[in-house]
Amino acid sequence: MQAAAAVDPGPVRAVRRLTRRFxxxxxxxxxxxxxxxxxxxxxxxxxxMSVYPFLASGTPRVTLDAWAKIxxxxxxxxVVSTTxxxxxxxxALSLLAGYPAAYAMTKIxxxxxxxxxxxxxxxxxxxxxxxxxxxxxxxxxxxxxxxxVLLRAGVVQQPVPLIFNMTGIVIAMVHxxxxxxxxxxxxxxxxxxxxxxxxAMDLGADRWRTFRRVTLPLTLPGVVSGSQIxxxxxxxxxxxxxxxxxxxxxxxxxxxxxxxxxxNLAFASVVAFVMLALAVAILLLSNRLTRHAxxxxxxxxT
Amino acid sequence: xxxxxxxPLGIGLAVYLGLILVFVVAPIAFVFVYAFSSVSFAxxxxxxxxxxxxxxxxxxxxxxxxxxxxxxIAVAATVISITLGTLAAxxxxxxxxxxxxxxxAVFLAPLIVPRxxxxxxxxxxxxxxxxxxxxxxxxxxxxxxxxxxAVSILAASLVGxxxxxxxxAMDLGATPVRTFFRVxxxxxxxxxxxxxxxxxxxxxxxxxxxxxxxxxxxxxLPVAMFYYLQRQQDPVIAALSVFLIGVAAxxxxxxxxxxxxxxxQRLLGGAQx
Numbered sequence: 001m002q003a004a005a006a007v008d009p010g011p012v013r014a015v016r017r018l019t020r021r022f023x024x025x026x027x028x029x030x031x032x033x034x035x036x037x038x039x040x041x042x043x044x045x046x047x048x049m050s051v052y053p054f055l056a057s058g059t060p061r062v063t064l065d066a067w068a069k070i071x072x073x074x075x076x077x078x079v080v081s082t083t084x085x086x087x088x089x090x091x092a093l094s095l096l097a098g099y100p101a102a103y104a105m106t107k108i109x110x111x112x113x114x115x116x117x118x119x120x121x122x123x124x125x126x127x128x129x130x131x132x133x134x135x136x137x138x139x140x141x142x143x144x145x146x147x148x149v150l151l152r153a154g155v156v157q158q159p160v161p162l163i164f165n166m167t168g169i170v171i172a173m174v175h176x177x178x179x180x181x182x183x184x185x186x187x188x189x190x191x192x193x194x195x196x197x198x199x200a201m202d203l204g205a206d207r208w209r210t211f212r213r214v215t216l217p218l219t220l221p222g223v224v225s226g227s228q229i230x231x232x233x234x235x236x237x238x239x240x241x242x243x244x245x246x247x248x249x250x251x252x253x254x255x256x257x258x259x260x261x262x263x264n265l266a267f268a269s270v271v272a273f274v275m276l277a278l279a280v281a282i283l284l285l286s287n288r289l290t291r292h293a294x295x296x297x298x299x300x301x302t
Numbered sequence: 303x304x305x306x307x308x309x310p311l312g313i314g315l316a317v318y319l320g321l322i323l324v325f326v327v328a329p330i331a332f333v334f335v336y337a338f339s340s341v342s343f344a345x346x347x348x349x350x351x352x353x354x355x356x357x358x359x360x361x362x363x364x365x366x367x368x369x370x371x372x373x374x375i376a377v378a379a380t381v382i383s384i385t386l387g388t389l390a391a392x393x394x395x396x397x398x399x400x401x402x403x404x405x406x407a408v409f410l411a412p413l414i415v416p417r418x419x420x421x422x423x424x425x426x427x428x429x430x431x432x433x434x435x436x437x438x439x440x441x442x443x444x445x446x447x448x449x450x451x452a453v454s455i456l457a458a459s460l461v462g463x464x465x466x467x468x469x470x471a472m473d474l475g476a477t478p479v480r481t482f483f484r485v486x487x488x489x490x491x492x493x494x495x496x497x498x499x500x501x502x503x504x505x506x507x508x509x510x511x512x513x514x515x516x517x518x519x520x521x522x523l524p525v526a527m528f529y530y531l532q533r534q535q536d537p538v539i540a541a542l543s544v545f546l547i548g549v550a551a552x553x554x555x556x557x558x559x560x561x562x563x564x565x566x567q568r569l570l571g572g573a574q575x
Contacts, residue, residue, distance in 0.1 A: 024393035028405070031386040031449060035408050038424075039446040043415065045430065046423035055429060101322045104315035119554075120323050126550035127330055128507045130527045131543040135329025137535065138336050141344035145332065148346045175329060178322075207311070236416030238510050239528055253418050253510070260514055265426060272419035279416055 050269035066266040070274060076255070080274065083251040086166070086241070087234040090173045094230050095223065097174060098181035105182075106189045122179050129176055133240045136172040137163055164246030172240045177233055181226040188222035189215075220293035228286035232279045330547065337540035344535070355541040362538060364519060368526035375437060375522060376505040379444040383501045384494060386445075387452030392482075394453070395460040409453050412446045417510035420446070425514040435517035443511050448501035455500065459493025460486075499557055 050067065054060040070076045101121070108114045124132060139145050140162035147159040162168050192215065200210040238253035245254070252275045259268035340350035359365070390409070394402070412420065421443070428439040463486060471481040487494075509524045516525050527539055 020397075024397035024399050027389045027393035027397075031390040031453070032405070032408060034386060034442075034445065035411075035449065038427075038442045039412055039415075039420070040408070042420060042423035042427045045427045046419070049426050055426065097322060097325075100315065100318055104319040107312060107315060117319065117323065121326055123551070123554060124326055124330060126503065126554055127543070127547055128524050128527065129509065130524050130531065131333055131539065131546065132329055134531055134535070134539055134543070135331075135333045137531075138332045138344040138540075139329055143343070143345040145346040172329075175325065178326065232414070232416075236418055236510065238418050238513070239524075243528075243531060253416075256418055256422060257513070260422065260425075265422070268422050269426075272416070272422050275416045276414075276419050279414055283414055 046269050046272060049265055050273060053266040055265055063266075066270040069267065070270050076271075079250050079252060079255055080278075082249065083235060083275075084278070086169060086173070086251060087231045089166075089170050090177060090234045091227050091231045093170065093174045094177055094181040095227060098178055098226065099185055099223065101178075102182045102185040102189055105186060106192075121182060124175070125179055129239050130243075132176055133172055133243050136168065136175065136244065140168050140171065163244055164248050166245075166249055168244040169241050169249060172244050173234055173237060176237075176240060177230045180229045180233065184226040184229070185219060185222040188219045192218055217293075218297050221290055221297065224286050224289045224293055228282055231282050235278055235282075236275055333540045333543045334547075336537045337544045339537055339540075342534075342536035355537040358536075359538050359541045362530075364521065365523070365526050365530065365538075365542065367519075368521040368523045371437065371440075371520065372506055372523035375440050375444055376502050378441045379448050379505040380498050380501040382441070382445055383448040383452040384456075384498055387449060387456050387497060388490075388494070390453050391456035391460050394457050410450050413450050417447065417508070418513070421511040421514050424511065428515060435515070435520065440512060440515050440522065443515060444505040444508055447508065447511065448504050451500045451504065452497040455497040456490065456493050459490040459496075463489040495557065499553075 048054070051064060052060055052062050053066075105114065105117055105121075108117065141147070142159045142161070142163075144162075146162060147156075150156045150160060162171070196214055196218070197210055200214045201207075205213065236253060237251075238257065241249060241251045242254050242257065245251070252271055256268045256271050256275075259265075259271065336344070336348065337355055338351045338353065339348035340352040340354075341348065394405075424439065424443045425434070428434045428436070431439075433439045467489075468481050468485050471485045472478070476484065507524055508522070509528055512522045512525050513528075516522055521529070527542065531539055
């Protein structure tokens with residue numbers, strides 16, 4: 001190539017220009033082709049299945065039966081409402097548990113302790129969701145440790161039913177998703193400049209007022225993004241609601257599972273899209289809120 | 303707030319954080335305890351201790367086979383997503399071109415789509431292609447879930463790499479490929495380690511998408527554990543978890559020791575966006 005350049009720089013420059021303009025094409029091609037050919041085709045096939053059940057016995061035909069069923073059957077409205085309630089509850093409790101925890105972590109002054117707390121708080125991510133759910137089944141069982149303590153302390157006279165109901169699902173889900181709430185909040189809190197708080201204090205604001213008027217608004221982007229992640233993951237969670245619910249609590253994912261077992265692919269596809277629609281709605285809402293939160297944060301900074 | 307020094311709010315926060323840590327550790331600690339329980343049911347305190355669940359674990363051929371499958375799938379999904387992800391990240395960071403937003407949507411969509419929904423789609427697709435139950439369809443499905451993380455972490459990592467070094471190497475006559483392997487790659491090795499770690503964990507612990515893609519008798523580990531628990535709740539799963547948690551702890555420790563914490567924080571910030 002260098003020999004050619006010595007003779008005539010024209011073609012070399014042309015090659016350079018070409019790589020500058022189109023060099024990204026071969027780099028992107030493998031992953032774009034893989035995404036389109038696997039993910040996007042799978043989602044397209046799913047959509048097709050919901051209106052044209054081509055794997056069912058008999059001659060397939062275009063039908064909106066499955067879509068009509070979910071929009072008219074009150075039972076499915078109940079399932080959607082249970083799922084959304086669960087997601088709201090888990091998000092709210094994760095936020096209540098996670099925000100003060102993240103705040104407390106920023107107050108630790110010893111780096112070694114910070115590292116230890118971080119490791120303990122985030123290491124459950126390495127443990128399978130199935131195992132963590134099993135741990136809660138053990139803890140919350142009728143003769144499990146929590147009931148043992150409650151009975152011994154005289155708080156209750158009878159063992160409290162903590163599994164195979166909403167309570168158990170919520171406790172285990174908060175446990176599983178807590179790191180996803182703490183992480184975004186912690187990352188905005190650590191980026192917060194201490195000067196701002198000092199300025200507020202110097203101007204006579206007490207601690208609570210400083211927190212409410214300075215810290216909280218500035219960390220809202222983290223709160224919004226953590227809430228969006230936890231909400232979406234709760235909507236689509238399967239293992240924990242299924243095992244902790246013990247067949248007594250129906251959410252969208254367990255309806256999909258049941259329809260798949262009954263080889264009702266068309267209906268499972270429709271329920272999958274309902275779940276997707278909820279996830280997209282929450283994403284759009286959180287994007288709006290984030291923009292709003294950022295604007296407020298900017299106003300505060302200036 | 304001044305540190306230490308009998309500050310009621312500070313003490314309150316410390317106690318609160320302690321309680322949260324107990325909540326986080328409790329179920330995992332109990333799995334450990336019950337792995338050595340002498341009875342199969344969840345009674346507290348366990349009436350006695352035994353190692354029989356470990357013996358029973360090694361008689362569970364389907365579980366061991368599932369562990370092997372999961373390992374193969376996770377390694378394949380990790381290697382492929384790192385390779386494709388590095389190439390894509392290079393394009394995203396080093397080139398200016400139209401349609402980047404569309405491209406982001408193509409890559410990042412699997413993060414928004416519920417995994418169980420994608421699993422149903424993959425099952426129908428696999429049946430159409432007559433690939434149902436194959437490890438190849440599982441690897442491809444997992445790749446879709448790991449690739450978004452790999453692309454965003456590696457892109458964040460490449461932004462931090464020094465471009466002038468690459469230009470210097472090229473000016474000195476190195477080919478672009480040689481420049482990449484000798485100059486760029488060493489600079490993004492933390493990014494590669496982090497995204498490999500994420501990809502492996504995501505694939506290794508994937509239930510929702512794999513659930514419908516596995517065949518009875520030839521499953522992945524988390525799916526096999528799920529079905530085992532659904533059938534019977536004995537501490538075989540706890541015994542297995544002791545091994546899994548041990549391996550995870552070793553891997554995490556090695557990773558923490560190998561990595562530059564400042565790099566790590568920046569990359570995890572990038573992964574979030």
